[in-house]
Amino acid sequence: MEPSKNIKRCCLLQVMILVGIQVINLFTRPAKFAMGIVSIIILGAYLAGEYLSLPETIRKVNTIVQILFQPFAFSYTAGTLLTLVTPFKFAPLVAFCILIWYAVSFLLYVQQFIAPITNNWLRLFWLIYFFQIAISPSAYFGIIASTNPWFGAFFSTGLIGAVAYTISLIRAMQAWHFGDLISLIKSHSKGNVLVDSVFAILVVLFIYSNLMNTTSWGKLSFLRFWRLLLGAMEAGIGEEVLCRFGILTLLLSFAKKLRLRIPIAIICSSLLFGLFHFLNLTEQSLPLTIYQFCFTAVSGIFFSLLFLYSGHLELVVFIHFVMDLLSYSATGNSSLSGNITLGDYQSVINLAVLMLALLVWMMFGKKRQVMENHVDLLVSKGNIKK
Structure with missing residues (x-):
């Protein structure tokens, strides 16, 4: 099942925005330089695969890289956004919007890379592997909390990750034509x-x-x-x-x-x-x-x-x-x-x-x-x- 052109365009737009956020992160959080570079490389490889004419073998390797590491880049980018807005007075409202975005951010990733998987063993591997990444975004965010301890507790638990995983898995099961x-x-x-x-x-x-x-x-x-x-x-x-x-x-x-x-x-x-x-x-x-x-x-x-x-x-x-x-x-x-x-x-x-x-x-x-x-x-x- 080949993703539609509209889905690919949305993925490209989303990934380009994420790259921009990580570029800002490099200048504002020097201590996280290595993590930002890794995220840019992962997302940049995706852009290269879409815009450049690459050999088939490299494209397949790139697809595997995106399946394994793009969720990590998404999680770290969400954490970057939360960190950037924390000093501002409107941080709780913006952070809440970021958490909502995080919950649905993987849908395009699932539609483009996970939906086409037809081997059930690979499907089983993915849903276990993806669980470890999506369920605990705080591990990738690198955030202690916000100034509000009650709201900060949201960052130190995996609840929003559990919601993100649920939405993504339900979409994947639908794409694989299992029952709902x-x-x-x-x-x-x-x-x-x-x-x-x-x-x-x-x-x-x-x-x-x-x-x-x-x-x-x-x-x-x-x-x-x-x-x-x-x-x-x-x-x-x-x-x-x-x-x-x-x-x-x-x-x-x-x-x-x-x-x-x-x-x-x-x-x-x-x-x-x-x-x-x-x-x-x-x-x-x-x-x-x-x-x-x-x-x-x-x-x-x-x-x-x-x-x-x-x-x-x-x-x-x-x-x-x-x-x-x-x-x-x-x-x-x-x-x-x-x-x-x-x-x-x-x-x-x-x-x-x-x-x-x-x-x-x-x-x-x-x-x-x-x-x-x-x-x-x-x-x-x-x-x-x-």
Whole structure:
């Protein structure tokens, strides 16, 4: 699928503006000279590919470079803009507009470079790789905060990155002709009282498991709670869009012809969900991270079943958000602390047995048919070239 001329023209205009911003950055922030030069090289390579007659091999290499590094240049440019406007009195209003722009800035990039990808393995690689860039723009912005600590908290969390990733991934899935979330919501049949009750009980169980050290809640300042709230929203939106909508859908497409496609895709996506939390090793110890891997992998089974049965990703996002907010508020931090005991692992093992039992139970009768119908909506139109 070749992008239209209008899309290319819009991309060219956007990239030329970004280059101009980085040129200004070179003169105003000498300490960030190297980062500015890298961004200009990446964006300049794109302009060269569009305006110059380059050999086919170089054009292909340039396309790969743009797929991998153009999102980084976009993130760093947004950070540059935020830094440039911070000293001015109108900074909050302008910064808010920049954050909105950041949320939609990747759409042209997706349309031109990501939509034409037909190999599902490459698609899977991209959505995981792009998540790491888009979800945490503050890492590339190089910004501490603004003069307003409440607004500055927006810069130190990945919430706006999670929104940007969600918008981009939804557009990519549409371009790849996979099912959309609205179709799932509209297709849901009348709920089964028993199944709904089981899920409701399990939601309460998961929420209860995150209610630890409740006596520390009163020690949180309003600003600290605001930061934790933003962090929980980031995790709820970003992780569920990535793991339940993106990865789970692609894995279901891989296993489309297998009779056990649903349990295979659920278990594999849940393991990936758990593995992603090893990135937290920079903030917490290895034993705590291993425990977090076990818990999140097990909870991933529940989230996947709830999504495929209900057809409501927003429901799963909300539950994930509430769980994390309660956990963060109870400990006062988004990372784990303390020591892991044998009892903690026993609880995870019990939960794993319960989730596997739920997975087996959901594979029979009308429950399975409801999920099969939703899976068909997600993957039946997808291009499954491998």
